[in-house]
């Protein structure tokens with residue numbers, strides 16, 4: 001039986017010990033040349049498992065991530081905003097699909113990955129367990145959450161596994177539109193009435209810390225980092241990416257005329273890096289453990305959506321079977 005991050009199509013190297021030596025040598029050469037590993041290439045089992053875990057977590061995050069904002073499509077303040085938000089949420093569905101496809105090339109099926117998500121065994125980004133309480137939150141999610149996603153994902157365009165890197169190129173282009181639409185929502189609110197500006201500020205205050213925590217635990221506590229860096233799966237450490245993100249938003253927040261809820265942000269001239277205040281990692285761990293504000297709601301909603309989509313899957317399977325039969329006859 002396939003475990004959380006092992007392939008379910010017999011791709012473990014134990015099945016072909018005769019290929020191990022030459023396979024490892026060729027893998028090492030590709031990694032050293034900073035080139036790409038493709039699905040048919042030999043790869044260490046641990047590399048395959050790491051990628052399955054990372055790509056599937058990423059795919060689940062895109063799919064669950066549709067919920068906080070999807071909830072606002074019917075309540076968007078204008079037709080234009082509704083159209084933009086709908087396009088954004090659809091993009092996230094597309095991101096999930098590219099990523100499930102990339103994971104499938106590693107020998108795990110989408111059904112298995114989906115079952116893991118629905119059973120509550122798979123992780124997805126903790127940020128989506130926070131609610132979007134009002135329209136300003138939709139802006140803050142676009143600006144901060146999609147902004148953090150961009151910082152995380154731009155380096156992944158150069159990841160060593162081909163299908164993942166290529167999916168990321170398109171994903172990043174779309175994420176940059178997502179961030180701009182969020183920024184524009186906040187800009188309009190910040191330039192509106194006093195109450196609207198306060199709404200925008202409250203939303204930034206709420207999403208600032210969870211967005212910074214999207215980069216994962218501090219480097220000192222990050223279990224998978226160094227191995228992933230040596231495999232060119234991870235290009236920068238969690239802390240490097242986090243401080244890069246702070247440097248980006250600290251300038252953008254000035255244009256909004258808002259502030260970040262962190263008095264410790266400063267640029268360290270010596271290191272050339274942005275420094276920020278302590279983050280509440282206890283809260284992060286609570287949400288990760290399933291005790292965030294919306295964990296149960298997000299999974300319940302996904303299970304329901306999956307159930308409601310059964311007729312689509314059945315129809316698609318029936319059509320595929322009919323087509324295959326026709327091709328056989330022809």
Ligand SMILES: [Fe+2]
Nearest residue numbers: 062091092095
């Ligand atoms: Fe996305």
Ligand SMILES: [Fe+2]
Nearest residue numbers: 092146175178
């Ligand atoms: Fe996005």
